[in-house]
Amino acid sequence: EIVLTQSPGTLSLSPGERATLSCRASQSISSSFLAWYQQRPGQAPRLLIYGASNRATGIPDRFSGSGSGTDFTLTISRLEPEDFAVYYCQQYGRSLMYTFGQGTKLEIK
């Protein structure tokens, strides 16, 4: 089973700053099967990025994803107040199973 480890656990930044969130897999995965989600308090998760670098429908271009192999990154270029939330990475493997990382909380500094 592939384990996804996200870092940092909590990231404290100010609006307007750049956020860089990391997701590391315990073994190499296809970038085609790596996704990122945003979850605001009391809401369902929202798909941000699929295939490691493709923005989902309606996602602002300040969100970008990159990476390959075992290391993947979600970058938010300029933080807006509504971006402070919890972010999860997720992979879909050859075993036809989805696995989530433990999440990174992005909080206002």
Add this chain to the structure above:
Amino acid sequence: QLQESGPGLVKPSETLSLTCTVSGGSISSSSYHWGWIRQPPGKGLEWIGFIYYSGSTYYNPSLRSRVTISVDTSKSQFSLKLNSVTAADTAVYYCGRHYGSGIDYWGQGTLVTVSS
């Protein structure tokens, strides 16, 4: 849209049953799988499993012995049954449309508490 429904309280050792109703799209599309994800209070996301419109299912190995997901295409619904529940199964349960590598549509979630 996806909408979960079912009891919010289940007794220990009994079976948790939830239904997800799909509207605005075809549950019989060959492009999607339909599945369940849960989130214990204050914790992260755990994928439970999914079903294809044909009835093929795939489950999280950690829950496989207790989970059944089924589909009723005539009602545009799919369902989750989790048996022998304990307090550790208390969570918000989400249904979701699985498309490719991601889950692109989610229900609003429903809290299920396991307690006597």
